[in-house]
Amino acid sequence: MKWLSALLLAGLCALGSPARAATELTFYYPIAVGGPLTKVIDGYAREFEKTRPDIKVNPIYAGNYDDARIKALAALKAGQSAPLSVLFSIDIYELMEQDAIVAWDDIATTAEDKAWLKSFYPALMMNGTYKGKVYGIPFQRSTIVLYWNKEAFREAGLDPDKPPANWTEMAQMASRLVKRDAAGNVTRWGVMVPSTGYPYWMFQAFARQNGQDLMNRDGNATNYAHPDVIAALQYWRDLGVKHKVMPEGTVEWGTLRQAFLEGKTAMMWHTTGNLTAVKDSAKFPFGVAMLPASKQRGSPTGGGNFYVFKKTTPAERKAALEFVKFMTQPERAADWSMATGYVAIRPDAYATPKLKQYAAEFPPAVVARDQFEYATPELSTFQTGRVRKLLDDAIQATLTGQKQPAEALKAAQDEADRLLKPYR
Amino acid sequence: MKHVYGWLLLTPAAILLIAFTHYPAAATLLDSFFSTGTVVRPSRFVGVGNYAALADDPIFWQVLRNNAWFALGTIPTAIAIALVMALWVNDRLPARALVRMAYFTPTILPMIAVANIWLFFYTPQIGLIDQFRALFGAASHNWLGDPTTVLGATMVMVVWKEAGFFMIFYLAALQSMPPELEEAAKVEGASRWYYFRRVTFPLLMPTTLFVLVNATINSFKLVDHLFILTKGGPDNASSLLLYYIYQVAFSFFETAYAATLTVVLLAMLAVLALLQFLLIERRVHYR
Numbered sequence: 001m002k003w004l005s006a007l008l009l010a011g012l013c014a015l016g017s018p019a020r021a022a023t024e025l026t027f028y029y030p031i032a033v034g035g036p037l038t039k040v041i042d043g044y045a046r047e048f049e050k051t052r053p054d055i056k057v058n059p060i061y062a063g064n065y066d067d068a069r070i071k072a073l074a075a076l077k078a079g080q081s082a083p084l085s086v087l088f089s090i091d092i093y094e095l096m097e098q099d100a101i102v103a104w105d106d107i108a109t110t111a112e113d114k115a116w117l118k119s120f121y122p123a124l125m126m127n128g129t130y131k132g133k134v135y136g137i138p139f140q141r142s143t144i145v146l147y148w149n150k151e152a153f154r155e156a157g158l159d160p161d162k163p164p165a166n167w168t169e170m171a172q173m174a175s176r177l178v179k180r181d182a183a184g185n186v187t188r189w190g191v192m193v194p195s196t197g198y199p200y201w202m203f204q205a206f207a208r209q210n211g212q213d214l215m216n217r218d219g220n221a222t223n224y225a226h227p228d229v230i231a232a233l234q235y236w237r238d239l240g241v242k243h244k245v246m247p248e249g250t251v252e253w254g255t256l257r258q259a260f261l262e263g264k265t266a267m268m269w270h271t272t273g274n275l276t277a278v279k280d281s282a283k284f285p286f287g288v289a290m291l292p293a294s295k296q297r298g299s300p301t302g303g304g305n306f307y308v309f310k311k312t313t314p315a316e317r318k319a320a321l322e323f324v325k326f327m328t329q330p331e332r333a334a335d336w337s338m339a340t341g342y343v344a345i346r347p348d349a350y351a352t353p354k355l356k357q358y359a360a361e362f363p364p365a366v367v368a369r370d371q372f373e374y375a376t377p378e379l380s381t382f383q384t385g386r387v388r389k390l391l392d393d394a395i396q397a398t399l400t401g402q403k404q405p406a407e408a409l410k411a412a413q414d415e416a417d418r419l420l421k422p423y424r
Numbered sequence: 425m426k427h428v429y430g431w432l433l434l435t436p437a438a439i440l441l442i443a444f445t446h447y448p449a450a451a452t453l454l455d456s457f458f459s460t461g462t463v464v465r466p467s468r469f470v471g472v473g474n475y476a477a478l479a480d481d482p483i484f485w486q487v488l489r490n491n492a493w494f495a496l497g498t499i500p501t502a503i504a505i506a507l508v509m510a511l512w513v514n515d516r517l518p519a520r521a522l523v524r525m526a527y528f529t530p531t532i533l534p535m536i537a538v539a540n541i542w543l544f545f546y547t548p549q550i551g552l553i554d555q556f557r558a559l560f561g562a563a564s565h566n567w568l569g570d571p572t573t574v575l576g577a578t579m580v581m582v583v584w585k586e587a588g589f590f591m592i593f594y595l596a597a598l599q600s601m602p603p604e605l606e607e608a609a610k611v612e613g614a615s616r617w618y619y620f621r622r623v624t625f626p627l628l629m630p631t632t633l634f635v636l637v638n639a640t641i642n643s644f645k646l647v648d649h650l651f652i653l654t655k656g657g658p659d660n661a662s663s664l665l666l667y668y669i670y671q672v673a674f675s676f677f678e679t680a681y682a683a684t685l686t687v688v689l690l691a692m693l694a695v696l697a698l699l700q701f702l703l704i705e706r707r708v709h710y711r
Contacts, residue, residue: 183563250568250658400658
């Protein structure tokens with residue numbers, strides 16, 4: 001029996017130390033939209049290994065953004081963090097406070113690497129930059145766009161190719177689009193903006209359109225109680241109460257796409273991450289447009305960035321850099337954008353033949369890119385979970401008619417000030 | 425020598441209990457007296473500071489209130505429905521196995537799957553409930569988006585899910601009841617209702633106690649549906665204590681405050697269980 005166990009042991013040793021792969025690179029990534037995306041990511045990893053046989057990549061699917069952050073931070077506490085992770089772009093302050101991540105500037109030192117750091121859309125770098133240094137490299141990124149049902153527009157006597165350009169137009173068009181049955185019950189709403197799940201994200205768009213950002217760039221102050229922010233929330237509430245073009249109360253994020261596909265609302269605001277899913281199942285012609293303007297256009301960005309962790313060897317950091325550079329090459333960014341509906345993260349990706357052709361056949365694919373000009377970073381501060389929830393609660397309390405916008409937002413601002421004071 | 429042997433037999437269970445039940449409970453209690461530490465600002469002793477913060481936290485009081493309503497709304501209803509269903513399927517009726525299975529089905533489904541289905545039941549306009557109401561010309565209602573109906577809507581779903589499970593216990597108790605009792609009652613000329621009130625129900629008391637304890641614990645323990653249905657919203661109107669603990673721990677990363685909330689939850693459950701055993705045990709009829 002002895003020789004057998006010796007043989008097994010030798011076999012195990014051989015398995016444990018493959019001849020070539022010198023560096024092993026494990027990374028966590030979350031998926032927040034539909035589709036068989038784990039296969040796509042695994043495919044990229046295998047492709048990369050072909051170009052760099054000395055690096056072995058283990059992609060680990062880690063659930064949604066919350067799960068991924070919890071896993072990454074738990075692994076960190078246990079002292080065995082993965083060297084690289086895709087995490088929510090707004091997790092940056094949490095990771096900074098845990099002293100968990102290093103800046104990409106400190107790893108990307110050659111002239112070529114420095115140029116690579118500057119190759120992305122500036123709008124996508126805002127959430128990943130802290131005090132002038134880049135901590136997050138954009139990967140799966142989105143913005144909010146307006147989807148409209150052209151058939152409903154035609155039926156209501158509106159130009160089916162002309163989406164609303166500003167708030168007044170949206171309210172007016174929406175009220176023409178509302179359809180009622182004989183008993184006066186609404187069978188089709190004019191517009192729906194989801195207010196569960198990520199209400200703060202939708203609200204950032206309203207606030208930005210009204211000329212305001214909700215936080216400063218150092219992540220230690222919020223701007224919830226500015227009169228223009230209050231007016232923005234008033235407009236959102238008015239869509240339901242005054243204009244009667246949106247259901248009162250909150251609109252569910254998860255079922256909104258279905259409501260749009262079934263023609264229960266003529267317009268919806270939703271993430272570009274839903275684009276491919278809507279395209280695949282809409283039974284009517286639909287359009288995708290930038291969100292309407294008040295003082296200006298505007299939408300927050302969202303999604304996940306690559307972070308590299310501090311507890312890593314120089315070799316691992318180098319390997320992480322090589323892999324992330326590979327993942328963000330123009331062709332791969334184009335491919336990823338077509339597979340998901342996420343935006344391609346750099347301008348030259350839109351110049352690749354395949355994405356050019358896709359955009360020619362399906363123009364909505366580039367709306368999110370064009371909107372970058374008006375983009376603002378997603379709400380992210382120190383104590384981000386709590387500060388964000390204050391805003392979520394204020395929005396929902398207003399939309400459900402329990403509080404007035406000014407009262408709700410002022411209370412949220414006071415509480416946020418209290419939480420953020422230690423960071424100033 | 426003999427008790428060494430005894431201890432050895434106990435060891436596997438004891439290790440598991442200590443590692444996964446007693447140590448975490450003790451550590452939670454300890455953590456609740458410290459501040460949350462980060463690498464930048466290490467944890468320090470704050471005494472009852474976390475408990476003072478808890479007393480001032482309006483959301484804590486709201487979720488506690490929600491939880492009380494949730495318990496009051498789900499426990500008696502689920503038990504009553506379970507009892508009625510058990511009495512019904514205990515009788516000789518056609519396709520009895522099929523009916524029993526139908527009642528038990530919600531129990532074997534995972535809560536996440538159930539919540540995903542009910543999410544679409546409750547969806548305004550396109551949902552099952554609104555489509556049914558539309559047949560009678562009723563206007564569509566935003567069940568999960570209205571703070572006055574959202575908690576009730578989650579309660580209905582939980583009752584639907586739980587009742588079948590409790591039915592099984594009642595059914596088992598009913599089947600072990602000797603048939604002579606019913607025959608004797610019939611000879612004496614007792615009505616069915618009288619027989620149920622004076623014989624069946626008292627004999628079921630031990631089961632009722634067991635089910636009551638379980639239902640109470642479940643009303644504090646079951647929060648899976650919130651992740652799918654409402655995320656505690658709108659404005660915390662459907663949030664429950666355990667879900668709030670999850671948010672504080674894993675979305676705000678305030679582990680110390682989460683530990684404080686957990687201690688409160690544990691204390692409450694301990695008191696409730698004790699009360700139930702002490703008060704109701706006196707009235708439980710054992711054969």
